[in-house]
Amino acid sequence: MSARRVLLLPTILAFGFAFLYLPILSMIVFSFNASRLVTVWDAAHSPTLKWYGELFHNQQIIDAAVLSLKIAAMNATGATILGTMAGFALVRFGRFRGRALLAALTTAPLVLPEIITGLSLLLLFVAMEQLLGWPSSRGVTTITLAHISFSLSYVAVIVQSRLIGFDQSLEEAALDLGARPAKVFARITLPLIAPALLSGWLLSFTLSWDDVVISQFVAGPGASTLPMVIFSKVRLGVSPDVNALATLMVSIVAVGAVSAALLLQRRERRRERDLRLALADPGGG
Amino acid sequence: MRPRLLEWLRQGASGRSAVSALPLLWLVLFFLAPFLIVLKISFSEARLAMPPYAALVEWTHERVLAIQLHLANYHFLFTDPLYGNSFLYSLRVAALSTLACLLLGYPMALAIARASPARRNLLLMLVILPFWTSFLLRVYAWIGLLKDDGVINNLLLALHLIDAPIAMVNTSFAVYIGIVYSYLPFMVLPLYSNLEKHDASLLEAAADLGAPPWKAFLRVTWPLSIPGVVAGAMLVFIPAVGEFVIPSLMGSANQLMIGRVLSDEFFENRDWPVASAVAIVVLIVLLGPIVIFQRYRSRELAGAA
Numbered sequence: 001m002s003a004r005r006v007l008l009l010p011t012i013l014a015f016g017f018a019f020l021y022l023p024i025l026s027m028i029v030f031s032f033n034a035s036r037l038v039t040v041w042d043a044a045h046s047p048t049l050k051w052y053g054e055l056f057h058n059q060q061i062i063d064a065a066v067l068s069l070k071i072a073a074m075n076a077t078g079a080t081i082l083g084t085m086a087g088f089a090l091v092r093f094g095r096f097r098g099r100a101l102l103a104a105l106t107t108a109p110l111v112l113p114e115i116i117t118g119l120s121l122l123l124l125f126v127a128m129e130q131l132l133g134w135p136s137s138r139g140v141t142t143i144t145l146a147h148i149s150f151s152l153s154y155v156a157v158i159v160q161s162r163l164i165g166f167d168q169s170l171e172e173a174a175l176d177l178g179a180r181p182a183k184v185f186a187r188i189t190l191p192l193i194a195p196a197l198l199s200g201w202l203l204s205f206t207l208s209w210d211d212v213v214i215s216q217f218v219a220g221p222g223a224s225t226l227p228m229v230i231f232s233k234v235r236l237g238v239s240p241d242v243n244a245l246a247t248l249m250v251s252i253v254a255v256g257a258v259s260a261a262l263l264l265q266r267r268e269r270r271r272e273r274d275l276r277l278a279l280a281d282p283g284g285g
Numbered sequence: 286m287r288p289r290l291l292e293w294l295r296q297g298a299s300g301r302s303a304v305s306a307l308p309l310l311w312l313v314l315f316f317l318a319p320f321l322i323v324l325k326i327s328f329s330e331a332r333l334a335m336p337p338y339a340a341l342v343e344w345t346h347e348r349v350l351a352i353q354l355h356l357a358n359y360h361f362l363f364t365d366p367l368y369g370n371s372f373l374y375s376l377r378v379a380a381l382s383t384l385a386c387l388l389l390g391y392p393m394a395l396a397i398a399r400a401s402p403a404r405r406n407l408l409l410m411l412v413i414l415p416f417w418t419s420f421l422l423r424v425y426a427w428i429g430l431l432k433d434d435g436v437i438n439n440l441l442l443a444l445h446l447i448d449a450p451i452a453m454v455n456t457s458f459a460v461y462i463g464i465v466y467s468y469l470p471f472m473v474l475p476l477y478s479n480l481e482k483h484d485a486s487l488l489e490a491a492a493d494l495g496a497p498p499w500k501a502f503l504r505v506t507w508p509l510s511i512p513g514v515v516a517g518a519m520l521v522f523i524p525a526v527g528e529f530v531i532p533s534l535m536g537s538a539n540q541l542m543i544g545r546v547l548s549d550e551f552f553e554n555r556d557w558p559v560a561s562a563v564a565i566v567v568l569i570v571l572l573g574p575i576v577i578f579q580r581y582r583s584r585e586l587a588g589a590a
Contacts, residue, residue, distance in 0.1 A: 009396035013408070016393040020415050020469065023426035026436050030429065082308045089305035096302075098309050105312035107582065111519070111575045113527020115544040116564045119551065120319030123561070126336050127322055149315035152308065210420050213529050227421050234425050234534055243429075246422040253418045261410055 024250055031243035051244040058241065061229060068209055068226040071140060075147035076205040080197055082148065083155025083204075090156070091163040109150035110157070118217030121146045125218060138220035146218045147208040154207065155200035162196035327561035330355045338557050358562035368546065368563065372570070375543040378457070378532075379525035382464040383472075386521045387514065389465070390472035394513075395506070397473075398480035409477065416470045424463050424534055431459055431535070455537050463531035468524070472517040479513025480506070512581060519578035523571055543567060 031052075034045035055061060086106050090099070109117065125135060125142050135141050170192070174184045190197075212227035219228065233239055330339040339355075362368045397408045415423060430436045431453040438450040453459055483506065491501035529544035536542065541549075543563065551560035 009392055009399065012389070012392035013396040016389055016469070016473075017411060019389070019466065020412070023423065023430055023466070024415065024418070027422070027426040027429060082311055085304045086308035086312075089301075089308070093301060093305060096305055098305065102305060102309045102312070103583075104579075105309070105316055107579055108312075108316055111523050111571075111578055113524055113544065113567065113571070115527045115529050115547055116323075116568060119547065119560060119564050120323045121315065123322045123326060123557070124315065124319035130336070145315065149311070152311070156308070206417055212421055227419070230419075230421050230425070231530070231534075234421070234428070242422070242425060246419070246425065249422060250418045254414065257410065257414055257417060261406070265406075 024246075027243050028247045028250065031240070031247040033240065033243075036240060051240045052248075055241045055244045055248075060224075061226070061241075061245065064224050064226040064229040067140065067223065071144050071147065071225060072205045072208040074144050075151055075208040076201045078144070078148040079151035079155050079204040080201045083152035083200055084159050084193075084197060086152060086156040087159030087163060091160050106153045106156045109153040114211075114213040117150060118146075118214040121149065121214065122217040137222070138218055139223035142218040142220070143215050143223060143225065146214050147204075147211060150214070151204035151207050154203050155197075158196050158200045158203070159193060162193050166192065323561045323564050326558055327358055327565045328354045328356070329558050330357070331556050331558050336557065337555055355558070358558045359566075361559060362562055362566060367541075368543075371541045371543045371546045372566070374540055375526050375528075376570070378460055378464065378542065379522050379528075382461055382468065382525050383518050383522045385461065385465045386469055386472040387518060390469055390476060390517065391510075391514070394473045394476035394480050397477055398483070405481075412470050412473050412477075420467060421530065423467065424531055427459070427463055427466060428454055428535060431462070454535055457537065457540060459535035460532050460542075463535045464521075464525050464528060467531065468521040471520040475516040475520065476510065476513040479510050479516075483509055512584075515577065516581050516585075519574050519581070523574050523578070526571060527567060 030041075032047035032049070033041055034048045034050065035042035083106075086102060089096070090103055090106070093099070121142075122138075125138060129135060170188050171184050174188055175181070179187070210227060211225075212231050215225050215228055216231070219225065230242060230245070233242055326338050331337055332339050393412070397405055397412070400408055428435070432438070433450040433452060433454070435454070437453070438447075441447045442450065487505050487509075488501050491505055492498075496504065527544045528542060529548060532542040532545055536545075547560050547563045547567070550556045550563060
C-alpha cells in the first residue's frame with residue numbers, strides 16, 4: 001500500500017472527528033464566558049461560573065428537566081418490557097399468527113420521519129378523547145405513551161440481535177435437568193440477555209430525553225419537557241445559560257460512556273485471562 | 286430446534302401468545318390505527334370546529350349511510366406551488382446531505398475498520414458518543430459557530446480574511462451542515478459493520494496480482510460494501526426528508542422543508558386535513574426507500590442467524 005494512501009484515511013478520520021467535536025468544544029468553552037454576547041470572549045471577567053448559577057435558579061428549566069427525567073424513566077421501563085417481548089416473540093416463536101404484522105410494525109418507527117409519527121399520534125389521542133373520553137387532557141401520559149411506541153422498536157432490534165447469536169444449549173441443559181420453563185427463563189435466559197436489556201433501556205431513555213418533535217405534537221399546553229423548553233429558547237436566539245446546560249449534559253454522558261467502556265474492557269480482559277488460564281491447564285484445576 | 290425446547294415452547298403456549306400479543310396490540314393501537322386516522326382525515330373537509338374536520342361517514346336524516354371522500358386536499362397540494370417546491374427542496378436537501386455523509390463517512394468507516402482491534406473500539410465510541418448527547422444542543426452548538434457574530438466569522442474577521450461577516454445561519458448551507466453533522470453516525474455505523482467483515486486476504490491477493498490500491502478498492506472493497514452503503518444512505522435520507530428541527534433553527538424562512546410546512550398547516554393554519562394529506566404524500570414518496578431499507582435489514586438478520 002502506498003504511503004499516500006496510508007495517510008489519506010487517518011487524515012479524513014481526524015477531519016471527521018474535528019467536525020463532530022469542535023462545535024461541542026466551542027460550546028463548552030463559551031459556557032464559561034462572562035459576556036452575554038455568547039460568542040465574544042470577555043477576557044477580563046472570564047472564566048466564570050455565572051451561567052451555571054443562573055441555570056440552577058431557572059425554575060422553568062429545572063421543572064422541565066425533572067419532568068423529562070420522569071417521562072424518560074417511565075418510557076425506558078415500558079419500552080424495555082414491551083420491546084423484549086416483541087424481540088423474543090420474533091426470534092423464538094417460529095411462525096405464529098400476526099408475526100408478519102409484528103415484524104413490520106416493530107421496524108416502522110425506526111424508519112418513519114418523526115413529524116409523521118407525531119402528527120398521527122396526536123390525531124389518535126384526539127380521536128380517543130372524542131370516542132372514549134380518555135385521555136381527557138394531553139400531557140405526561142400522552143407523551144409517555146407516544147415515546148414508548150417508538151422506543152420499543154429500538155429495544156426489539158437490540159434484543160433480536162442478541163437472541164440470534166444465542167447458544168440455546170444452556171437452556172436445553174436446564175430443561176433436561178428438570179427445571180421448569182419459567183425458572184429457566186428467569187435463571188438462564190434473562191441473565192444472558194441482560195446486557196441487551198440494559199442497552200435497550202439506556203437507548204430508550206436517551207431517545208425520550210432527546211425528543212422534541214413528537215413531544216411537541218402530543219404534549220398539551222401544561223407539560224413542557226426539557227427539549228421543548230430548549231427548542232423555544234434557541235428559537236428566540238442563542239443564550240449563554242443554554243451553553244451551561246449543554247456542557248453539563250455532555251459531561252454527564254461523557255463520564256457515563258467512558259466509565260462503561262472501561263468497565264467493559266476490564267471484564268473483557270478478565271475473561272481473556274480466565275480463558276488463557278483454562279487453556280494452559282488442560283488438567284482442569 | 287431441539288425437541289425439548291419445542292416442547293417447552295408448546296407447553297407455554299398460553300403465556301407465549303400473551304408475549305407476542307401484548308406488543309402487537311400496543312403497536313396496532315399506537316402505530317397502525319393512527320395511520321388509518323391520518324388517512325381518513327386527509328380525505329375529509331376542514332371545518333371550524335373541534336376537531337376541525339368533517340366526518341367521512343355520516344347517517345343522513347333519511348337514515349342513509351353517506352360516505353364522502355373529499356379529494357380537494359390532495360388537489361390543493363398538487364396545484365399550490367408552495368407544496369411542490371418544499372417537497373422538491375426537501376428531497377434535494379436530503380439527497381445531497383446523504384451524498385455528503387457518504388463522502389465523509391465512508392473513509393471514516395474504512396479507517397476505523399482497518400485500525401488495530403485495540404483502537405477500533407475507542408474510535409467507534411467516539412463516533413457514537415455525540416449520538417448520546419442531545420441532538421438539539423448539538424444543532425445549537427453549530428448556530429454558535431455559524432452566526433454573523435459567531436466563532437467562524439469572528440475568526441475570519443480577526444485574521445483579516447474577510448471584511449464583513451458571511452451570512453451562514455438561516456441559509457440552506459446551514460441546513461446541510463446541520464443534517465450532515467447530526468446524521469453522520471447513522472452513515473458510519475452500518476458502513477463500519479459491513480467493512481469490518483471484509484476478508485483482508487482479498488486485498489492482499491489483488492496487490493499480489495499487481496492491482497494498485499485504488500483499483501483494489503474499486504474492484505474489491507466498494508462492490509462488497511454496497512449493502513452497507515445502501516443501509517447508511519437510507520438511514521440518513523429517510524429522516525432527512527422529514528427533518529423539522531434543523532431547518533426550523535438554522536434554515537431560511539423563504540425555503541421551507543416539507544416537515545415545517547406540515548407543522549405550520551397543523552399548528553398555525555389549523556388545517557388538519559391538509560396537514561394529513563401532506564403526511565400521506567411524504568409517506569408515499571418515502572415508501573420506496575423504506576422498502577429498500579427493510580429488505581436490507583431482514584437480509585442482515587437472516588445472515589446473522
